[in-house]
Amino acid sequence: MSFGERLKELRLKDGSTQLQLAKILDISKSNVSKYESNCIEPNLDIVVKMAMHFGVSSDYLLGLSDEYYNKDDLEWKFSKVSNRLGNILSTYRQKENLSKAEFAQRLKINKELYDNIEIGRYEPTFELLKRISAETQYDIDYLTGASNHTTVPSNEIFEFSGKKCSVLYFEGDSHFKARFEELCLQNSINQDNAEKRLGLDKQTYIDIRWNRMPTLSELLKISYAFGVSLDYLIGKTDIKLSSLKGDELELILNYRDCFEHFKKSIFDRAKELSLESLHEKEAAVAAETPLKKTGTDNRGK
Numbered sequence: 001m002s003f004g005e006r007l008k009e010l011r012l013k014d015g016s017t018q019l020q021l022a023k024i025l026d027i028s029k030s031n032v033s034k035y036e037s038n039c040i041e042p043n044l045d046i047v048v049k050m051a052m053h054f055g056v057s058s059d060y061l062l063g064l065s066d067e068y069y070n071k072d073d074l075e076w077k078f079s080k081v082s083n084r085l086g087n088i089l090s091t092y093r094q095k096e097n098l099s100k101a102e103f104a105q106r107l108k109i110n111k112e113l114y115d116n117i118e119i120g121r122y123e124p125t126f127e128l129l130k131r132i133s134a135e136t137q138y139d140i141d142y143l144t145g146a147s148n149h150t151t152v153p154s155n156e157i158f159e160f161s162g163k164k165c166s167v168l169y170f171e172g173d174s175h176f177k178a179r180f181e182e183l184c185l186q187n188s189i190n191q192d193n194a195e196k197r198l199g200l201d202k203q204t205y206i207d208i209r210w211n212r213m214p215t216l217s218e219l220l221k222i223s224y225a226f227g228v229s230l231d232y233l234i235g236k237t238d239i240k241l242s243s244l245k246g247d248e249l250e251l252i253l254n255y256r257d258c259f260e261h262f263k264k265s266i267f268d269r270a271k272e273l274s275l276e277s278l279h280e281k282e283a284a285v286a287a288e289t290p291l292k293k294t295g296t297d298n299r300g301k
Contacts, residue, residue, distance in 0.1 A: 003062050004038035004248075010054045010061070011036075013108055014127075025049050047057070055113060055125055066127050084213065085143055086118045092136050093118075108130050176213060183226050184209070198225045 001009070011021055011032075018032040018128075025032075025046060034040045042050070051058045059065035093103045104114035108131065116122040124132065133140045184190070189197050194205035199221045208214045214222065223230050227242045253265055 001064050002038055004036045006063055007032075007050065008036045010050075010056065014054060015108060024053055035124075052125065053065070053127065055109070055122075055128060057132050084119045085124075088138070088143065089132070089136075092138075092231055106135050179233050180209065180222070183222075187226065198208070198222055 011018070012020075014158050016024075018036070019029045022029040022032045027046065029038070031042075035042055047058050051061050054061070057065065057067065060067060071292075089103075093100070098106075100114055100118070101111045103261060104111045107114065107128070108194060109128065113122065118123055129140055129143060132138075133143060136143075187197070191205050191209075194202060198205065200208065200218065204218070208218065217231055223233060226233075232240050255263060256265065265290050
């Protein structure tokens with residue numbers, strides 16, 4: 001497909017008009033029309049803006065590839081254990097009895113793109129987040145982690161003092177909050193010593209403790225300060241890993257984020273280094289051990 005055909009296809013899938021797309025890209029409607037009819041070609045800045053808006057690679061947009069995005073761009077943007085949005089979407093989809101393909105169709109994206117969002121390889125654009133919010137009725141603050149709870153309206157009605165009111169359902173991600181409060185109490189951490197003990201300034205500590213989910217960098221600081229895994233912090237496991245030293249914990253967390261073929265390489269190399277270390281220790285011990293008399297002289301007596 002040509003660039004113009006790709007652009008028109010993506011715009012129609014997005015459900016936007018030429019005028020709406022022109023406003024998003026800050027260009028004229030006539031230019032959008034000319035792009036779609038292949039009368040003119042956009043400059044690089046416009047191509048990048050379009051690719052970011054539609055969530056595709058520049059190569060796909062220009063007709064140079066049939067892949068929506070480059071495979072090289074699918075490395076983890078976030079650690080797997082902190083894939084909060086993916087977990088929320090997966091839980092919602094299963095609760096609503098939706099397959100990945102069905103949910104992707106409702107969001108007006110393809111299944112492959114949705115797969116990568118759910119497993120944490122792709123970060124949705126703000127426009128896509130708005131569509132997710134509209135479909136799930138979850139607040140954007142909840143989806144992005146700025147808030148650890150949201151309310152969802154339902155079709156149920158109840159009467160209170162003669163007035164009919166809609167029933168609101170509460171959705172929350174309280175595992176982290178409960179764990180964080182518990183660890184702070186156990187370690188006597190408060191807003192006055194949080195900066196020294198956790199590396200979080202006073203206001204950030206207050207925000208995380210009572211108002212919002214932490215960012216990944218904040219999660220890592222908290223994890224290393226308490227000597228627990230990220231999985232433990234967000235409630236995916238009850239194993240703290242607290243008996244490990246800081247460097248051991250960091251190594252394990254990094255190892256768990258690797259793809260399988262990298263894990264094998266790390267494991268094999270660690271085994272080799274372990275054997276080398278063992279031999280060096282044995283050699284060092286042998287060198288330091290003084291020679292003992294055998295109880296015989298040079299004549300065998």
